[in-house]
Amino acid sequence: YKKWVPWLVPTIIAVNVVLFLISMYINDCPAAHSGNCVGDSFLGPFAFQPTHENPLLGPSAATLLKMGALQVDKVVKDHEAWRLVTCMWLHAGAFHILANMLSLLFVGIRLEQEFGFLRIGLLYVISGIGGSLSSALFVRTTISVGASGALFGLLGAMLSELLINWTIYEKKV
Template identity: 35%
Template sequence: MPGQGETTVSVPLTPTRSDLYWRRIFNKYDRDADGKISYAELKEIIESREYEHDLPDNVVEKIMKLADRDNSGYLDFNEFVEMMHNPDFKAVFGHFVARYVHSIVPHRGPVDTTVVSTHSKTIFTYSDGTYEEEYSCWPPAICMILISVVEIVMFCYDAAHGSTTAVGPLAKIFIYNPHKRHEAWRFITYMFVHVGVVHLLVNLLVQLFLGVPLEMVHRWWRVTLVYLAGVAAGSLATSLTDPRVHLAGASGGVYALIAAHIATIIMNWAEMEFAIIQLLVFLLLAAVDIGTAVYDRYWGAGITNIGYVAHLAGAVAGLLVGIGVLRNLEKRKWEKRLWWAAVIIYCSLMIAGILANVFWVDHFPESKL
């Protein structure tokens, strides 16, 4: 039984989101990753730039003496959590810890931790943005950068040979040409070909600003799968709906990245900051761009050749493949069913598109060898 004035902290046997929250902060303090916070580590953190003008010289000694219950000279994880919850630290350490914690952990959504004493029951609520905590610069996010470099190099090569309108020597080899559908690589490599500087710059900006953040959380191979799935879906869908058009540009992959962001918002809704705002922004941008492309194609005053079908197909592929391969930080039952539905629908659509391109010969112009 706790004595008068003593405080008992309830520690659940299985990890909760609150446990993970404090574990991340504990690991941030534990500079040498030995599972313990030493006096030196605690002193280094408190005397860092955030606190150098705030605390008196003896504060670290007071904190360690009060928090180190077993006098080991270190704070283990349980002692650390008790220290953060202990009302005795309010006067010594409270708001300084809170300010430091708030500076390193993004916040949204309630996470409850309960502290029980003999006199009262107090509920402390904490919130975090778990998804944002997953951003990492290692391994470096270079996949989208490398793809962008290849696109720039190919464009510059063709420009040096007098053409920036997808009729240069490299463009002729890599563009999707409906008369050369037997050259299967064209269903993917058209993403390296661009018609004009503006076309190239727009795709580069979007895929870098969207692709690199995705890579930092989900790693390069997942983002590459999403990107290539959008590119392949864009060419397959265009070949079926506009069987006589040539296709150039990375818009299928770009729209796959946009839709992948929507997928990751859906799958990590509770773990993301400002999820609803991000979702609405991506949906609005995609709707405006596709709507403009459709209008210009059929009702605009000028003659345009925007492959809006590739945009739509890339977005659908990005959404489905994003749900299937991108990281889901906290799986729920309905998300598992959604995962199976996304995988089955995507595979079915891709198989149908490939079979139609192979066997629906009369639908396409005659091939030129």
């Protein structure tokens, strides 16, 4: 039988990286902070916010909010429910996106090979929205971005699959 070649997880990673680059370009730190940006001499408009503002090496909170970061007041008072989806495609910094995308690569590829793109895609989006709802309930004063909710959904699926099929694995730890 033909082995499934994963395409959804690499596509999700590519979209996240492109959106991070767009957020850095929109942020354009050197235009707002003359000389205080991290890497402005070689990154130009893609330079990171000063580390006292964003230690994760990324854009400003204002830029993330403009692009769709989750903020409870915007969702509740301004009826911007779409932020529950858009926030999971944004990342606070280079360290944040690196950790999230490496996790997605290691967990997501295997799951997509086993269960296909439709199941994994639905699980990713539904878990991401669930993570956004949880964040909206418990983190009410700051903005929230990232794919952690979606990743925890995939991690839960991987753990469930392991527990259900425990007896068929040859090398148990």
